[in-house]
Amino acid sequence: MPPTVAAARPRAARTWPERLFGRWWRRQSAAHQDRYATLGPLFSVLLFLAAIISAFWYLRNEEFEREQEAVKRDTEISQQQLRLRLIENQEQLVRMARDIVTRGIERQNFAAHTSSFVRDRPEITNLIWVGADRSRIAGHAVTTFLPESGVTSDDTPASMPALRSNAEPERTFVRGRESRQTTYSGPFADSYGHTVFQVQVPLFERSTFAGALIAEYSVERLVRYYVPSEVSSRHAISLLDRQGRALASTVMTPAGSPPRRGAINHEVPLAPAHNGLVLRGQGHRTSIGLISNTLFWMVAALSVLTVWMLLGTGRHMRRRLQMQAALVSETNFRRAMENSMLTGMRAMDLEGRITYVNPAFCAMTGFSDADLIGQRPPFPHWPRDRVDENRRLLEQELQGKSPAGGIEVKVMRKDGTIFDARMYVSPLIDPKGQQTGWMTSMTNITEAKRIRDQLTASHERFTTVLEGLDAAVSVVSVQQGELLFANRSYRLWFGAVAAGHALLSGGQASSSGAAPVGEAIDESVDDLGGLPTQELTDAGSDSREVFVESLQKWFDVRARYLQWTDGRLAQMLIATDITERRHAEAVAASQAEKAQVTSRLVTMGEMASSVAHELNQPLTAITNYCNGMVTRVENNAIDKGDLVAALQKTARQAERAGQIIHRIRAFVKRSEPQRQRAYAHTIVEDAVELAGIELRRRNVAIHTYVAQRPPPLMVDPILIEQVVLNLLKNAAEAIDNAHLPTARRRIELRVLPRHSEEEGDTIEFIVTDHGPGLKEEVLARLYEAFFSTKVDGLGIGLSLCRSIIESHRGRIKATNLYNGETPIGCRFSFTLPVETSRSDAPAAATA
Numbered sequence: 001m002p003p004t005v006a007a008a009r010p011r012a013a014r015t016w017p018e019r020l021f022g023r024w025w026r027r028q029s030a031a032h033q034d035r036y037a038t039l040g041p042l043f044s045v046l047l048f049l050a051a052i053i054s055a056f057w058y059l060r061n062e063e064f065e066r067e068q069e070a071v072k073r074d075t076e077i078s079q080q081q082l083r084l085r086l087i088e089n090q091e092q093l094v095r096m097a098r099d100i101v102t103r104g105i106e107r108q109n110f111a112a113h114t115s116s117f118v119r120d121r122p123e124i125t126n127l128i129w130v131g132a133d134r135s136r137i138a139g140h141a142v143t144t145f146l147p148e149s150g151v152t153s154d155d156t157p158a159s160m161p162a163l164r165s166n167a168e169p170e171r172t173f174v175r176g177r178e179s180r181q182t183t184y185s186g187p188f189a190d191s192y193g194h195t196v197f198q199v200q201v202p203l204f205e206r207s208t209f210a211g212a213l214i215a216e217y218s219v220e221r222l223v224r225y226y227v228p229s230e231v232s233s234r235h236a237i238s239l240l241d242r243q244g245r246a247l248a249s250t251v252m253t254p255a256g257s258p259p260r261r262g263a264i265n266h267e268v269p270l271a272p273a274h275n276g277l278v279l280r281g282q283g284h285r286t287s288i289g290l291i292s293n294t295l296f297w298m299v300a301a302l303s304v305l306t307v308w309m310l311l312g313t314g315r316h317m318r319r320r321l322q323m324q325a326a327l328v329s330e331t332n333f334r335r336a337m338e339n340s341m342l343t344g345m346r347a348m349d350l351e352g353r354i355t356y357v358n359p360a361f362c363a364m365t366g367f368s369d370a371d372l373i374g375q376r377p378p379f380p381h382w383p384r385d386r387v388d389e390n391r392r393l394l395e396q397e398l399q400g401k402s403p404a405g406g407i408e409v410k411v412m413r414k415d416g417t418i419f420d421a422r423m424y425v426s427p428l429i430d431p432k433g434q435q436t437g438w439m440t441s442m443t444n445i446t447e448a449k450r451i452r453d454q455l456t457a458s459h460e461r462f463t464t465v466l467e468g469l470d471a472a473v474s475v476v477s478v479q480q481g482e483l484l485f486a487n488r489s490y491r492l493w494f495g496a497v498a499a500g501h502a503l504l505s506g507g508q509a510s511s512s513g514a515a516p517v518g519e520a521i522d523e524s525v526d527d528l529g530g531l532p533t534q535e536l537t538d539a540g541s542d543s544r545e546v547f548v549e550s551l552q553k554w555f556d557v558r559a560r561y562l563q564w565t566d567g568r569l570a571q572m573l574i575a576t577d578i579t580e581r582r583h584a585e586a587v588a589a590s591q592a593e594k595a596q597v598t599s600r601l602v603t604m605g606e607m608a609s610s611v612a613h614e615l616n617q618p619l620t621a622i623t624n625y626c627n628g629m630v631t632r633v634e635n636n637a638i639d640k641g642d643l644v645a646a647l648q649k650t651a652r653q654a655e656r657a658g659q660i661i662h663r664i665r666a667f668v669k670r671s672e673p674q675r676q677r678a679y680a681h682t683i684v685e686d687a688v689e690l691a692g693i694e695l696r697r698r699n700v701a702i703h704t705y706v707a708q709r710p711p712p713l714m715v716d717p718i719l720i721e722q723v724v725l726n727l728l729k730n731a732a733e734a735i736d737n738a739h740l741p742t743a744r745r746r747i748e749l750r751v752l753p754r755h756s757e758e759e760g761d762t763i764e765f766i767v768t769d770h771g772p773g774l775k776e777e778v779l780a781r782l783y784e785a786f787f788s789t790k791v792d793g794l795g796i797g798l799s800l801c802r803s804i805i806e807s808h809r810g811r812i813k814a815t816n817l818y819n820g821e822t823p824i825g826c827r828f829s830f831t832l833p834v835e836t837s838r839s840d841a842p843a844a845a846t847a
């Protein structure tokens with residue numbers, strides 16, 4: 001903050017009102033201070049204007065009073081002058097009147113006697129001596145008319161009192177006669193039309209009224225000669241009659257204009273006449289008229305200008321204040337933002353000195369702003385071992401060459417720990433558009449970097465796994481048919497195009513080459529339109545085996561629908577190369593077939609003596625029949641009927657022998673495994689028939705039980721026969737080898753329909769013997785090929801049985817029978833699923 005002006009002055013030097021005002025001022029809010037600062041000058045200008053107006057008003061009043069005073073004084077001076085003159089004249093007239101009466105002045109001498117009087121008094125226009133009968137005895141008239149005009153000084157009838165006239169001279173005459181005193185008349189117009197008034201001095205001869213001496217004053221001359229010139233130069237002095245009409249004045253008024261009334265008037269009666277004439281002094285306020293005063297108007301105009309300018313300034317200030325408020329709120333907003341954000345901000349001047357750091361920067365580095373502001377490079381947050389690198393980066397920063405994407409740096413905290421940060425640099429521009437420094441923003445990217453590294457690692461692992469897979473993985477967008485992802489195996493086999501995907505996904509594609517991808521996809525879009533993705537992704541994950549001709553390879557293809565990272569519906573195929581497996585399976589199948597045949601041959605080989613013995617019976621019987629017949633024919637001891645019967649018996653025996661041989665041939669004959677509808681009892685019958693030979697030789701009894709009308713099976717009957725025969729033979733051998741008593745020399749073969757949760761409807765074949773049972777070690781290795789406990793055993797019987805049963809989707813198991821702890825035999829059982837399709841077609845799924 002800049003130092004305030006007040007602070008520049010020492011506190012002690014301030015007086016108490018200053019302090020008081022200062023305290024009050026500081027208590028005001030900023031808005032109030034601004035208002036006072038605007039209104040203060042306005043108020044003082046108005047105050048100044050008011051002071052000027054009141055000063056003017058006071059001065060004008062003063063002037064007015066002075067003028068009034070002057071008018072009054074001048075009027076009074078004039079009155080005094082006139083009075084003195086009138087009194088002096090009156091005294092002279094009285095003296096003359098006495099002379100006339102006492103000295104008996106003749107009419108002829110009158111003129112001589114009065115001429116000096118009249119000559120010295122220009123205001124007197126007429127001096128007449130009248131008798132008691134109102135007749136003119138003598139007179140002295142002053143006239144200004146030229147002799148050629150014909151007007152004489154005696155021609156003054158208007159001034160004469162006339163009996164019964166109501167004119168002023170008559171009335172004054174009567175009044176004087178009666179009061180016996182000098183009497184003044186009111187003003188009237190004389191014979192020439194001039195306004196005059198008379199003073200009449202009555203003449204008494206021993207108390208007898210003897211007439212009067214009449215002096216006539218010209219009002220106009222009275223004013224002209226007896227108002228002092230210095231008075232008339234200052235003020236207009238006029239004489240008015242009773243009605244206020246101006247009769248004479250020191251100033252000439254233009255003819256016809258009404259008498260002007262001055263602003264200041266002072267009126268006094270004309271003494272000692274007291275005849276209604278009034279002396280008026282007039283003053284004009286010409287000097288200080290407020291309204292007409294130029295100075296006043298200048299001051300007023302300047303004040304108005306100042307007020308207007310102040311108002312303008314106020315308005316401007318208000319606008320500035322609004323802008324300031326907006327700026328303050330903007331600054332506060334920015335500061336709040338700056339304080340709340342997690343990005344560290346650092347400002348530098350053009351020389352690289354830190355001028356500002358925000359709280360986030362301090363929090364990030366652990367340094368306080370006092371530690372940082374004003375610092376020059378090397379900065380405290382530079383790691384010690386990276387000063388050179390940082391200096392180079394700073395150099396680059398100051399030259400404005402920092403990359404726009406920011407730079408990654410290592411930053412040291414106050415406690416010496418290091419973290420990764422990303423810095424972005426932008427120039428600081430002042431309002432004039434000039435660069436003043438650089439603003440650097442810094443974010444801690446340790447966590448982000450760790451996560452990114454982890455993500456990269458996991459992505460790498462993921463890609464490595466996918467790339468390393470032997471299976472071809474491909475993802476194609478359903479709508480565009482665009483290859484979104486393909487792993488290395490896919491690229492190796494099909495290249496980075498979607499054609500391979502179409503080849504693998506389209507059923508016909510494998511045989512007819514590449515089908516148009518778009519078409520196949522479009523069809524699937526139509527089919528799948530409106531289905532929720534979740535169901536799609538779950539659907540269609542069954543595997544199919546596809547042969548790709550161009551590669552001469554078999555693939556196990558699993559398809560899934562999934563939502564791609566950008567939300568598109570995509571199909572993913574995982575194609576596993578199963579050519580090897582197919583090959584191995586084919587080899588294994590052919591080997592198994594060979595083994596089966598071998599096994600049958602072995603079985604037959606083993607059974608050879610039994611078979612020979614079995615064949616011996618019908619052959620012996622045939623021989624016996626033939627010998628018997630030959631003897632009886634030679635002796636002619638046989639009739640035709642007996643011969644036919646004997647021949648039929650012979651034929652039956654031969655047939656029996658043939659059947660045995662046929663069955664053995666059928667059993668041993670190498671043939672492709674053929675599944676067909678077969679019935680359990682046929683299989684059991686044939687197996688028991690073949691086993692019968694061996695059982696009889698070993699003296700072992702067999703009990704068979706086949707459930708009534710069991711459902712048909714879809715099996716290769718010869719193979720199942722082989723399994724049953726094998727189990728029966730193993731049981732017989734075990735019993736025989738253990739030299740068991742007759743009671744235990746029996747085997748049970750039961751065939752029952754079963755139902756279980758996992759296998760569904762099956763038919764179970766159970767072979768139970770009462771032999772020695774299976775030992776622990778034998779149980780563990782029972783189905784191992786070439787495992788045998790017998791001296792001449794091959795050990796492939798049970799392993800073949802298991803593969804035959806499992807290839808028919810059945811199960812085989814062996815358990816011991818116990819009597820307490822002692823085994824009293826064992827039970828081999830296997831299940832076969834019943835035929836459910838009820839059709840002769842082979843199941844397609846395991847083609």
Ligand code: ADP
Nearest residue numbers: 730731734773788789790793794795796797798
């Ligand atoms: P081989 O009969 O040629 O020995 P097998 O695979 O058929 O081969 O039998 C394996 C072994 O299982 C036989 O050697 C025998 O020890 C034992 N075994 C099979 N069936 C029985 C049985 N019913 N009772 C006792 N042991 C048996």
